[in-house]
Amino acid sequence: MPLRSHATARQVRLGTELRRLREAAGLKAREAAQLLNSTSAQISQMELGFAGVSEERVRRLAAHYACTDEALIDALVAMATDRTRGWWERYRGVLPPVFQDTAEAEYHATFLREVVITHVPGLLQTAEYARALYTYVHPAMPASELEPRVEHRMKRRVVIEGGTPTPYETLIHECALRVRVADRNASRAQLQQVLNRIEEGHAKVRVIPFDQDGFGGAGISMMYAGGPLPKLDTGLRDAPTGVAFIDADAQLKQLRTLFRRIQSASLDSAASRDFIHRLTKEL
Structure with missing residues (x-):
């Protein structure tokens, strides 16, 4: 072979x-x-x-x-x-390998947990929001490279929107909800997208407000993908060279502890939904 x-x-x-x-x-x-x-x-x-x-x-x-x-x-x-050839395979050779690796990790996960501070999570983003993010970081990126990235991000949502959605919980800081990566209309549409996913049962969202005491995790951004058994869980964290995949027991334990700690500093699901509704009305 x-x-x-x-x-x-x-x-x-x-x-x-x-x-x-x-x-x-x-x-x-x-x-x-x-x-x-x-x-x-x-x-x-x-x-x-x-x-x-x-x-x-x-x-x-x-x-x-x-x-x-x-x-x-x-x-x-x-x-x-496993011989699964998922939708992400069509992007092999088109996008960097980490795009396929992330989609594959999400596809095989038994549950997904995420912490985001500065941007709305990729699984909840609108196409306009994602395009604005990529364009801001890479203003000279040609459409032939930009659009596959946006398309890939939109396709990733199948894991939480499909017929058998993967349980997904995300902790989002108020900063991510307030920052306008595009214009006012795009921000309103993005907040509505988050609310829609909550109402449809595709995402459990909890907000960390600016005035919340006891939160020192502003530099933390991570995804935790459950495996078929805890020993095979995977952590994904942003790194200088891209996304780092974490599988060491001690590090996974640390990520689980961090998630619970940040979760305890967030509003409950109902209060978070109301909080996002209020932000939408402000726009």
């Missing part, structure tokens, strides 16, 4: 979990290679996500590593054998 030229974040995660199982068993790559009649280099390529792995190999490795967590093994098998 030829090596992949690019490993997706999901393929990298599978490899990472296989490496963790091997290391927990105290085995070297060459020892795992002997089991599969392979080489240390091929084991490394598999653990980096560049080489595929079959169900039979996942189960053989898990047994060799003395892993008895059947739920984890089944979840890893599902990741290894």
Whole structure:
């Protein structure tokens, strides 16, 4: 099987979990290679996500590593054998890989939680709002690059608007709701979009108002994607080079704690809905 030229974040995660199982068993790559009649280099390529792995190999490795967590093994098998070619595949080679990785992570999530401070979450944005954001950051971007980005962002909404929507909760700071990335009409339409998603049951939104005491998380922006079991949860945070995918247990625990802390500093769902209604009327 030829090596992949690019490993997706999901393929990298599978490899990472296989490496963790091997290391927990105290085995070297060459020892795992002997089991599969392979080489240390091929084991490394598999653990980096560049080489595929079959169900039979996942189960053989898990047994060799003395892993008895059947739920984890089944979840890893599902990741290894998944052949989903989602809507995001059409953007491969058109947009940077992180666009596809983010959409794929959202697609496979069992639930989504998000914290945003300065902008309305991508899953709730209107096309006009998204276009204004991209244009402001990259004013010289040609339409041939701009429009695929806007289109991709709009398509991402399927995870919360489809026939079986993924449970989605977002904590939005008042700053994000008040900042006019375009004009007054665009801001009003954006706030109405958020309200529509709330009323339709597609999003649980809680607002962090400016006058809320006990909030020191103004620099935090993150998404938390639930996995088939907690061990396979994924955190997504903005980084200087793009989006960083987080899978270390300690870091995931920190993200869960941060979300609960920020949640405690936000209005409840009903008060948040009323708050957004008032902002809409002000426009």
